[in-house]
Amino acid sequence: MVTKHKIMNINQLINHATLAPSGHNTQPWKFSADGNIVRIYPDFQRSLPVVDPDNHALYISLGCALENLVISAKQDGLTSSVDYFPEGESEECIRVTLADENTQKEQELFKAIPVRQSNRSMYDERKISSADVDKLLQANVSDSVSVKTFDTEEKEAEPVIKLVKEASRIQFSDRQFVEELISWIRFSKNEVQAKRDGLSAKVMGFPYIPRWLGRIILKTVAKPSGEAARAEKQIRSSSHLILFISKKNNKQHWADTGRAFQRTALRAASLGIAHAHLNMPCEVESVREKLSTHLGLSPDEQPLLLIRMGYAAEVPRSQRRPLDEVLVNGEGK
Numbered sequence: 001m002v003t004k005h006k007i008m009n010i011n012q013l014i015n016h017a018t019l020a021p022s023g024h025n026t027q028p029w030k031f032s033a034d035g036n037i038v039r040i041y042p043d044f045q046r047s048l049p050v051v052d053p054d055n056h057a058l059y060i061s062l063g064c065a066l067e068n069l070v071i072s073a074k075q076d077g078l079t080s081s082v083d084y085f086p087e088g089e090s091e092e093c094i095r096v097t098l099a100d101e102n103t104q105k106e107q108e109l110f111k112a113i114p115v116r117q118s119n120r121s122m123y124d125e126r127k128i129s130s131a132d133v134d135k136l137l138q139a140n141v142s143d144s145v146s147v148k149t150f151d152t153e154e155k156e157a158e159p160v161i162k163l164v165k166e167a168s169r170i171q172f173s174d175r176q177f178v179e180e181l182i183s184w185i186r187f188s189k190n191e192v193q194a195k196r197d198g199l200s201a202k203v204m205g206f207p208y209i210p211r212w213l214g215r216i217i218l219k220t221v222a223k224p225s226g227e228a229a230r231a232e233k234q235i236r237s238s239s240h241l242i243l244f245i246s247k248k249n250n251k252q253h254w255a256d257t258g259r260a261f262q263r264t265a266l267r268a269a270s271l272g273i274a275h276a277h278l279n280m281p282c283e284v285e286s287v288r289e290k291l292s293t294h295l296g297l298s299p300d301e302q303p304l305l306l307i308r309m310g311y312a313a314e315v316p317r318s319q320r321r322p323l324d325e326v327l328v329n330g331e332g333k
């Protein structure tokens, strides 16, 4: 049984879930709370058809939110039993049943939930100790996901860096990719405050400017070769790359990839380690195939997230929509 006091905290758990990362900060989720059951729904209005045509990144984002919820519930002494996309629901969802049972808190991960952030700045080239790399790897407890690390100074990283650059060039040569990206950039302070989603200029390291100017700059200044060179510089300023490989190509495994990534990102934040995505070679299908072949993966295994890790000063925080925009009442919607 879940006590009344704990049920009152469920909105707080959902609030923590919404602090999760999501592709382009689309926040592609809705939640409902019904007694001791929380449901997480995909919000396909917030999908990214160009960069994520099969929605794998959307389900990874749901997994990140789910992991935040589960860790926060533990902090309140609640265990979570997770059913992925169960039959009999009026809409597709991940169903979390909370129970008031003795459970081990994950204090460090919990405390890192509001601290974690994607940090796209140049890092300071300091190396992560092998003891801390081990701690990052141990954060993944999922059987559905495997993880590979690359020291950016070792030669094993070079083919991966090459594929990041190749995919970056492909993406920035694709008008539809650039248009989709622009549609999720919040160029001005007004846009940031009105929408509370997407990629704010400040978070990306640019000043606020009018949208018309932002469009021109992105379409003229963001050249494919320049973007590829910038990605390489970012990698070389980082200590390690971490690649998350989903052992199967289906929704549950994608969500589990999100859970594994989120735990690793939270562990990193708790150790003062910065991270950012360099998913380009995972997003461009032809390059993803090359990456899989290079790593000798089986046809089922999908390399879905490539993350750089290292040390950098904090950057401005990205926004989230308020709870009443993501909360739907009771069962179904």
Ligand SMILES: Cc1cc2nc3c(=O)[nH]c(=O)nc-3n(C[C@H](O)[C@H](O)[C@H](O)COP(=O)(O)O)c2cc1C
Binding pocket: 019, 020, 021, 022, 023, 024, 025, 057, 058, 060, 061, 064, 116, 117, 118, 119, 120, 198, 199, 276, 277, 278, 279, 280, 317, 318
């Ligand atoms: C599945 C997924 C894919 C992402 N892909 C990228 C990416 O390709 N490039 C990037 O800079 N950030 C990427 N991000 C990071 C998001 O843009 C970031 O989480 C979002 O803007 C919210 O900011 P925060 O992580 O600082 O809270 C991705 C995040 C997720 C969960």
